[in-house]
Each structure stands twice: as structure tokens, then as C-alpha cells.
Amino acid sequence: MTQINFRPADGVKGAPTSCANCRLIDICLPLSMQLDDIDRLSRIIQHRRPLQKNQYLYRVNEPFRSIYAVRSGTVKTTILSESGHEKITGFYLPGELVGLDGIAENRYTCSVVTLETTSVCEIPFVQIEALSAQMPSLQRNVLQMLSREISHDQQRISLVSKSSAEQRIAALLVSLSRRYEARKLAAHEFSLPMSRTDMGNFLGLTVETVSRVLSRLQSQNTIHLNRKELRILDFALLLEIAEDSR
Amino acid sequence: MTQINFRPADGVKGAPTSCANCRLIDICLPLSMQLDDIDRLSRIIQHRRPLQKNQYLYRVNEPFRSIYAVRSGTVKTTILSESGHEKITGFYLPGELVGLDGIAENRYTCSVVTLETTSVCEIPFVQIEALSAQMPSLQRNVLQMLSREISHDQQRISLVSKSSAEQRIAALLVSLSRRYEARKLAAHEFSLPMSRTDMGNFLGLTVETVSRVLSRLQSQNTIHLNRKELRILDFALLLEIAEDSR
DNA sequence: CGGGTTGTTGAGCAATATCAATCAGGGTGG
DNA sequence: CCACCCTGATTGATATTGCTCAACAACCCG
Numbered sequence: 001m002t003q004i005n006f007r008p009a010d011g012v013k014g015a016p017t018s019c020a021n022c023r024l025i026d027i028c029l030p031l032s033m034q035l036d037d038i039d040r041l042s043r044i045i046q047h048r049r050p051l052q053k054n055q056y057l058y059r060v061n062e063p064f065r066s067i068y069a070v071r072s073g074t075v076k077t078t079i080l081s082e083s084g085h086e087k088i089t090g091f092y093l094p095g096e097l098v099g100l101d102g103i104a105e106n107r108y109t110c111s112v113v114t115l116e117t118t119s120v121c122e123i124p125f126v127q128i129e130a131l132s133a134q135m136p137s138l139q140r141n142v143l144q145m146l147s148r149e150i151s152h153d154q155q156r157i158s159l160v161s162k163s164s165a166e167q168r169i170a171a172l173l174v175s176l177s178r179r180y181e182a183r184k185l186a187a188h189e190f191s192l193p194m195s196r197t198d199m200g201n202f203l204g205l206t207v208e209t210v211s212r213v214l215s216r217l218q219s220q221n222t223i224h225l226n227r228k229e230l231r232i233l234d235f236a237l238l239l240e241i242a243e244d245s246r
Numbered sequence: 247m248t249q250i251n252f253r254p255a256d257g258v259k260g261a262p263t264s265c266a267n268c269r270l271i272d273i274c275l276p277l278s279m280q281l282d283d284i285d286r287l288s289r290i291i292q293h294r295r296p297l298q299k300n301q302y303l304y305r306v307n308e309p310f311r312s313i314y315a316v317r318s319g320t321v322k323t324t325i326l327s328e329s330g331h332e333k334i335t336g337f338y339l340p341g342e343l344v345g346l347d348g349i350a351e352n353r354y355t356c357s358v359v360t361l362e363t364t365s366v367c368e369i370p371f372v373q374i375e376a377l378s379a380q381m382p383s384l385q386r387n388v389l390q391m392l393s394r395e396i397s398h399d400q401q402r403i404s405l406v407s408k409s410s411a412e413q414r415i416a417a418l419l420v421s422l423s424r425r426y427e428a429r430k431l432a433a434h435e436f437s438l439p440m441s442r443t444d445m446g447n448f449l450g451l452t453v454e455t456v457s458r459v460l461s462r463l464q465s466q467n468t469i470h471l472n473r474k475e476l477r478i479l480d481f482a483l484l485l486e487i488a489e490d491s492r
Numbered sequence: 493c494g495g496g497t498t499g500t501t502g503a504g505c506a507a508t509a510t511c512a513a514t515c516a517g518g519g520t521g522g
Numbered sequence: 523c524c525a526c527c528c529t530g531a532t533t534g535a536t537a538t539t540g541c542t543c544a545a546c547a548a549c550c551c552g
Contacts (some may be wrong), residue, residue: 101396103389110397146393151347151355152401154347155325157402158333161449163451195499196498196499204409205409207540211499243328411508454508454531456531461533473531
């Protein structure tokens with residue numbers, strides 16, 4: 001369990017921390033601002049105690065207050081179908097944001113659950129609004145965050161609507177790999193944060209199929225998988241499987 | 247071809263029109279503003295000539311300038327996979343917005359193609375930004391529009407990742423029905439704006455499967471379908487098929 | 493060490509894809 | 523106006539994929 005820590009220079013848990021020290025600063029809030037502005041932002045952001053696995057960060061219909069940046073760990077977003085079945089709509093890695101769905105109706109439209117021990121930065125939205133009234137650059141950045149999420153959602157739609165199980169799973173692995181890479185983390189060797197069941201739920205496949213496809217990819221030497229530890233042996237092939245037209 | 251016209255009181259095509267007259271006013275831009283503010287908005291919005299079927303509203307990577315509200319007709323958004331295959335990520339009906347993906351990178355991340363003759367309102371984004379600097383309520387509304395789109399995208403993800411072809415198709419029909427209903431249009435009798443091929447592309451199914459499932463739903467008297475004209479005979483059953491757990 | 497949970501594997505079956513033929517409509521040119 | 527063609531949709535036969543049910547293995551946690 002290599003805990004990734006994006007806040008190397010901080011002290012006790014929950015202690016006030018500067019965003020200037022956070023390795024995520026130019027990723028999760030890509031703000032082109034002066035350093036004293038960063039300080040103002042720092043004072044807003046709340047560092048919460050890490051959540052254990054399978055904890056809710058928030059639940060659907062709860063009043064919207066904050067957006068959250070995943071600092072370490074992983075979460076999934078879930079929505080409830082009318083028949084009461086839970087459906088996973090995305091996985092969020094360190095440096096990615098959740099909660100943006102809450103702005104429209106002033107309550108969250110999905111739930112967020114941790115997949116492992118996870119710590120997040122909480123950013124109260126009223127504060128963002130107040131601050132962005134004074135800082136046009138921040139206002140633009142907030143819009144960009146939301147817009148970027150829309151683009152990512154479209155990527156997710158194209159991922160889960162691929163026609164074969166192999167394509168979907170390969171595409172998920174490629175997506176995870178690229179997102180780790182964008183965060184300067186190992187792109188070809190990482191731990192799958194979610195269970196096989198969760199992968200299946202997200203991709204519209206059964207656990208058995210997920211397991212079988214992963215085994216097949218392994219026997220073809222495309223990946224190596226030991227429990228959750230993944231090594232991508234042939235990224236080009238994985239990508240080809242994922243994108244193979246049709 | 248019953249052309250839906252959301253602008254009953256206007257004159258020649260391309261002529262300046264007031265948003266106050268548009269039946270979409272409280273839908274596509276749900277702005278809680280005074281009437282003179284609506285006038286200011288009206289002056290910004292550009293009414294373009296209707297586009298014929300299969301025309302691009304914009305293409306991926308084009309510089310982002312405007313967001314667009316579909317006034318009549320239907321469009322699809324498409325993204326290009328690395329293998330050059332086109333994938334449909336959504337259908338947009340009258341009163342729905344496209345182009346929000348362009349804000350983040352200042353260029354569009356998908357393409358938009360008309361499925362039939364379609365007219366749109368073009369809203370230049372710099373104008374929105376300028377106006378919203380003076381009108382806090384508008385700024386909030388812009389954020390809400392983006393947030394709402396994120397929620398809708400999550401609905402789409404849950405739709406296309408359903409496990410059976412029947413579920414996905416039923417869910418798509420339910421989605422269309424509800425969106426027409428929200429627009430005060432006939433919810434149980436409407437024309438499918440997209441081809442079977444497009445449905446299949448979006449849902450990750452072959453045309454043949456789409457056709458077969460639709461035939462089956464028809465033979466079970468759940469729907470009645472004549473070419474593109476759809477009548478939903480048993481909405482409750484359709485919904486049950488769509489949501490049937492798993 | 494035991495029991496629960498999660499993941500893997502197998503066999504048979506159901507759903508979907510593939511390939512191919514046909515049909516219906518719409519548009520075009522004669 | 524009709525004959526033709528082209529596209530999109532339907533239907534059928536067969537192959538393939540993925541699901542279901544079941545057994546079992548591996549790990550986790552007490």
C-alpha cells in the first residue's frame with residue numbers, strides 16, 4: 001500500500017496547510033494567480049481528516065456546500081436508479097474534483113464513496129463565489145473546471161459505450177494510466193483502486209467477465225496483474241484494443 | 247414533418263428577435279432577471295439561419311466562441327477516437343445547450359452535427375462573461391447551466407452502461423420522452439430524431455440489434471413505431487425495462 | 493484458525509454480433 | 523411520371539460473446 005502523499009511539507013492531520021506546498025496546485029486548481037492570491041485561497045480550503053474505505057464523502061440530495069479535490073486515495077461517484085440499484089458513473093483519482101454536480105440544484109445529484117483511505121480538500125462554494133467576485137481570473141478558472149469535467153464525462157460516455165467487454169476494460173485501463181501520467185505518477189505500473197465488481201458495475205459487465213478479460217489480457221502478455229497491482233506490459237496494444245474502431 | 251417553432255412571434259429568418267418572445271426562455275437560460283435584463287440578453291444572442299440535416303454546427307478543435315441553444319430540430323455531439331472512428335456522446339433536443347465543453351481549453355472538444363433541419367441561438371461567450379460581471383445572477387446561472395450538464399452527463403453514463411440492449415434502448419426512449427415532456431411537448435408520441443445507426447453508435451450496439459429490440463418492444467405492445475414516428479403505449483413497462491436492476 | 497468476502501474458473505445457455513438477403517422510401521434522371 | 527438507384531431498416535441463419543449458475547481459491551479479518 002504505497003500511500004501517495006501530495007502534501008509533503010505539512011504537519012499534523014487537519015492542521016492548516018498552504019496550497020502553495022501542495023503538489024496538486026497546478027492541477028486541481030490551475031490558477032494563474034499571484035502568490036498572495038494563493039494564500040487567500042489557502043485560507044478557504046479546509047483539510048479534512050482522511051476517510052476510511054467505503055465512507056461516503058456526501059450523499060445524493062444532501063445540500064450542496066463544497067466541492068472536493070481528491071488529495072490522496074480514490075473515490076467513485078454513484079447514482080441511484082429508480083429501482084434502487086446503485087450505478088457507478090466515475091472514478092476520481094488524486095487531483096480530480098467531485099461535487100460540481102451540486103451547483104445546479106443546490107444539492108448533490110450523486111453520492112461519493114471512497115474506494116480506499118482517501119483524503120480530500122474541501123472548498124466551500126460560497127467562498128469560491130465570494131472570492132471570484134473579486135478575482136476575475138478565479139471566476140474563469142471555475143468555469144474551466146466545470147467545462148473540463150463535461151469533456152471528461154464525454155470521454156467516459158465513449159468509454160462505457162464501447163461494443164465489447166475487452167474494449168471497455170482496455171479503455172478503462174488506458175484512461176487510468178493516462179490520468180496517473182498526467183499527475184506525474186507511474187503510468188504503467190499502479191494499483192487498481194476499485195474492485196472487479198466496481199469495474200463491472202461501471203462498464204456494464206459482470207464480475208466474471210471482468211475477471212476473464214483481465215486474465216486473457218494477462219495471458220496475452222498485454223498486462224501483468226497480481227491481485228490489484230497492475231503492470232501494463234504493452235501499452236500500444238492495450239490502446240489498440242481499446243480503440244479498435246467499430 | 248411537424249416543424250416545432252419556439253419563436254412564434256418573429257418575422258423573417260435571421261431577423262433580430264427578443265428572447266422575451268421565445269418559449270424557451272425559462273428553460274434554456276433560466277434567468278431570474280428583470281425584463282430589461284432580458285432585453286440586454288436579447289441583444290447579445292444571435293439567431294442564425296437554420297442548418298440543413300447533417301451539417302456541422304462546429305467541429306472539434308475549432309476555437310471556442312459561443313455556446314448554442316437548440317431552438318428547433320436536434321443535434322448530436324460526436325468525438326473522434328484515436329483510430330478515427332466517430333462516437334456519438336449525446337443527442338440534444340430543443341431547449342438544450344451545446345458548446346459548454348469548449349470553455350476549458352478555448353476550443354471545442356467535440357463536434358456537433360444536425361440530425362435534421364435545426365435552428366440554434368448562438369450566444370457569444372465573451373458577451374456572457376462581460377454581462378455576468380455586471381449581473382451576479384447571470385454568473386450564477388452560467389455555473390448552473392454547466393453543473394446541470396454534468397448531472398445530465400452522469401445520467402447518460404448510467405444509460406449507456408446498462409447491461410442489456412433492451413435496457414439501453416428502453417432507457418433512451420424514456421430519456422427522450424422525459425425531455426420532451428420537460429419542454430411541454432408530447433411525451434408519449436414523438437418522432438425519433440436519429441437514425442437506428444446513430445442509436446446503435448451511442449448505445450454501443452449494432453444497427454441490427456437496435457432494429458430487433460425495437461421490433462420486439464413493438465410486438466409486445468410496449469411501443470408503436472412507424473419508421474421514425476414513435477408512440478409509447480406502456481410507459482410504465484418501458485420504464486421498468488429500462489431500470490430493471492442489475 | 494475459521495468464516496466472510498472477493499476473485500477466478502468452468503460449463504451451458506442466452507443475448508448480441510456478423511454476414512447476407514431483402515424490403516421500403518426518397519431522390520434523381522430519363 | 524416512372525424506373526432506377528441509393529440509403530436505411532428489417533429479418534434470418536449462424537457464430538461469437540457475455541451471462542448465469544456453480545464450484546472453488548485466495549485473501550482479509552476477526
